[in-house]
Amino acid sequence: MRIVVLSKPVPDPASGQERLTPDGRVDRGAAPAVINGNDEYALEAALKLAEARPDEEHEITLVAMSPESGRDAIRKGLAMGAHRAVMVIDPALGGSDWLATVRVLEAVLRTLEYDLVLAGADTSDGVAGVVGAAVATRVGLPYLSYAATIEPSDGRVRVNRLTATGHEVLEAPTPALITCTQALGAPRYPSLKGIMAARSKEIEVRSLADLGIDPATVGAEAAGTTVDEVRPPAERGATRVIRDEPEEAARQVVAFLAERRLI
Amino acid sequence: MAGPVWVHGELGPDGTLARIATETATAARDIADRAGTEAIGIVVAADPSGAAEELARFLPRVLAVTEPVSGARTAAAVAAERIAALARRDGIGYLVTGAGPEGRDVAGIAGALLDLPLLANAIALGSRGDGPTVDESAFGGKQLTTSSFTKSKGVITVRPNAVDAVPLDIPGRVEPADLDEPLALPVVTVVDRVSAEAAAQSIEEARVIVAGGRGVGGPDGFELLRELADALGGVVGATRAAVDAGWIPYAVQIGQTGKIVKPQLYLAMGISGAIQHKVGMQTAGAIVAVNRDPDAPIAEFADVLVVGDQAAVGRALLAALRDRSA
Numbered sequence: 001m002r003i004v005v006l007s008k009p010v011p012d013p014a015s016g017q018e019r020l021t022p023d024g025r026v027d028r029g030a031a032p033a034v035i036n037g038n039d040e041y042a043l044e045a046a047l048k049l050a051e052a053r054p055d056e057e058h059e060i061t062l063v064a065m066s067p068e069s070g071r072d073a074i075r076k077g078l079a080m081g082a083h084r085a086v087m088v089i090d091p092a093l094g095g096s097d098w099l100a101t102v103r104v105l106e107a108v109l110r111t112l113e114y115d116l117v118l119a120g121a122d123t124s125d126g127v128a129g130v131v132g133a134a135v136a137t138r139v140g141l142p143y144l145s146y147a148a149t150i151e152p153s154d155g156r157v158r159v160n161r162l163t164a165t166g167h168e169v170l171e172a173p174t175p176a177l178i179t180c181t182q183a184l185g186a187p188r189y190p191s192l193k194g195i196m197a198a199r200s201k202e203i204e205v206r207s208l209a210d211l212g213i214d215p216a217t218v219g220a221e222a223a224g225t226t227v228d229e230v231r232p233p234a235e236r237g238a239t240r241v242i243r244d245e246p247e248e249a250a251r252q253v254v255a256f257l258a259e260r261r262l263i
Numbered sequence: 264m265a266g267p268v269w270v271h272g273e274l275g276p277d278g279t280l281a282r283i284a285t286e287t288a289t290a291a292r293d294i295a296d297r298a299g300t301e302a303i304g305i306v307v308a309a310d311p312s313g314a315a316e317e318l319a320r321f322l323p324r325v326l327a328v329t330e331p332v333s334g335a336r337t338a339a340a341v342a343a344e345r346i347a348a349l350a351r352r353d354g355i356g357y358l359v360t361g362a363g364p365e366g367r368d369v370a371g372i373a374g375a376l377l378d379l380p381l382l383a384n385a386i387a388l389g390s391r392g393d394g395p396t397v398d399e400s401a402f403g404g405k406q407l408t409t410s411s412f413t414k415s416k417g418v419i420t421v422r423p424n425a426v427d428a429v430p431l432d433i434p435g436r437v438e439p440a441d442l443d444e445p446l447a448l449p450v451v452t453v454v455d456r457v458s459a460e461a462a463a464q465s466i467e468e469a470r471v472i473v474a475g476g477r478g479v480g481g482p483d484g485f486e487l488l489r490e491l492a493d494a495l496g497g498v499v500g501a502t503r504a505a506v507d508a509g510w511i512p513y514a515v516q517i518g519q520t521g522k523i524v525k526p527q528l529y530l531a532m533g534i535s536g537a538i539q540h541k542v543g544m545q546t547a548g549a550i551v552a553v554n555r556d557p558d559a560p561i562a563e564f565a566d567v568l569v570v571g572d573q574a575a576v577g578r579a580l581l582a583a584l585r586d587r588s589a
């Protein structure tokens with residue numbers, strides 16, 4: 001199987017250092033980049049699909065639109081077991097809005113061959129959860145979202161899609177685009193062998209010109225949205241600490257809830 | 264005049280109007296009033312009439328699109344394609360959807376079809392001039408932003424509980440809008456729908472969440488949390504540690520790779536407050552934590568921390584709540 005994983009380098013949430021610049025862009029210098037959490041689940045799902053079919057040939061390709069600073073994160077994806085990567089790096093992409101991202105990912109997909117495209121359900125630095133749906137729509141792929149399971153067979157794919165109260169069983173012909181959740185299973189750590197192998201794997205870098213995209217149509221100038229203000233959240237008041245016995249503690253909690261009109 | 268403000272009439276799993284649609288409708292009315300244009304709801308279903316009537320309590324005009332295939336295909340794709348067709352026919356200023364799975368899918372597909380900019384996960388809406396501004400929270404509430412559209416057009420996804428739904432004094436009217444052109448997006452078939460037991464209320468819409476972590480100790484421990492949730496009119500949520508242990512389904516996981524929630528009350532039982540959990544819940548109205556470790560990270564952002572055993576405090580709290588309502 002040929003599987004493309006849309007993998008966004010994001011500032012590491014575990015660092016606790018993520019922040020926006022005053023003009024509302026993700027501050028890439030503030031925290032080291034990692035592959036977005038849900039995209040790692042997507043990559044893990046791709047690796048498992050390949051491993052479950054040892055008699056077939058597989059190619060797992062990571063695709064990222066990211067500045068140079070995302071390269072180490074993508075390298076880690078290769079160390080986990082992806083075969084190659086395509087990174088779209090171009091200074092004109094700074095400050096792009098979501099449509100530019102969709103356009104770039106669409107353009108890359110049009111140059112690749114694949115049976116499945118996997119994306120994350122959403123991102124920790126944007127959390128929009130819309131890029132997968134839009135890319136599928138633009139490329140003309142069936143779109144299956146919020147996958148908890150992925151079962152391809154005979155030119156079709158079946159997905160359990162998580163809903164608010166249960167799941168839907170979806171089916172579509174391949175190639176198809178699927179957005180992935182943590183329910184697919186925890187991502188593996190790269191092995192030492194994987195890390196060594198990744199050193200010689202190819203990260204193909206493409207520019208906007210390579211993709212035939214006019215730089216004037218992307219980036220901050222072309223964006224349909226602007227961030228007008230960035231501010232810290234309102235301070236939460238000090239924490240009230242209750243150390244009494246359960247009954248007394250419960251009484252105080254009830255009083256607090258009543259005071260806040262929550263009961 | 265600017266194009267209309269369209270509202271996705273999201274349906275719940277049982278086919279009735281989802282509560283989020285009443286909130287997005289209220290937001291859309293404000294946007295339309297300021298822009299001097301009309302807010303129009305769209306309900307797409309095999310039988311849209313009931314949900315359309317409900318949405319018309321919040322909007323002056325609702326289009327009911329009868330789509331016999333909507334049960335057999337993914338609802339979001341069918342709705343998004345019909346919304347895009349109506350927007351092409353009648354013009355568009357903004358499209359407002361919920362920020363849950365259904366709303367995001369509609370926003371992503373319709374936004375791509377209509378080539379519209381997008382602002383996601385509004386936690387509040389405002390205005391500048393005659394255009395809307397959208398407040399978003401970055402990195403789970405570490406920073407807040409206010410954003411706007413440069414060309415007076417776009418898609419806005421709105422988080423549940425960000426807007427208080429306000430019905431109109433006089434309900435609006437429902438009009439049938441049947442579109443002849445065939446659906447053109449690639450077909451995704453819904454083979455089956457499975458409802459988890461007792462999953463009545465969606466966790467993203469809940470006003471009260473009683474969440475449990477590793478400190479709850481096991482699946483049986485969650486029984487007490489369910490009773491507390493019932494007593495408070497809320498639902499049960501969990502950390503990834505509790506989900507990974509198999510104590511409770513992933514559907515109710517809160518955090519970075521689970522749901523992002525903003526209830527009025529978040530009761531955290533045996534939860535440390537790790538950063539990946541915090542980003543999913545720290546914008547809750549009030550946070551009450553029960554933890555036997557006074558130095559757990561959650562102590563830094565809870566409004567109230569009870570230091571003690573979560574089961575003992577939970578039982579006492581349940582008794583106190585029941586006494587109160589007795």
Ligand SMILES: Cc1cc2nc3c(=O)[nH]c(=O)nc-3n(C[C@H](O)[C@H](O)[C@H](O)COP(=O)(O)OP(=O)(O)OC[C@H]3O[C@@H](n4cnc5c(N)ncnc54)[C@H](O)[C@@H]3O)c2cc1C
Nearest residue numbers: 476477478502503504518519520521533535539540555573
């Ligand atoms: C990529 C990635 C994504 C993640 N996404 C998420 C996510 O979406 N959501 C999420 O929640 N986590 C997520 N995590 C995991 C997160 O880092 C934490 O491991 C997790 O939140 C911890 O859950 P917990 O608080 O239940 O457990 P612990 O951290 O083990 O805390 C248990 C707490 O319970 C207290 N306790 C124990 N027994 C009792 C008792 N009897 N009475 C009272 N208190 C007691 C302890 O003092 C402790 O503070 C993610 C991690 C990664 C790497």
Ligand SMILES: Nc1ncnc2c1ncn2[C@@H]1O[C@H](COP(=O)(O)O)[C@@H](O)[C@H]1O
Nearest residue numbers: 006064065119120122123128129130131
């Ligand atoms: N710049 C990017 N490079 C690669 N993939 C991306 C990028 N932006 C978004 N994606 C994919 O789209 C998913 C949803 O992103 P979002 O809609 O921004 O939350 C991510 O989980 C990725 O799989």
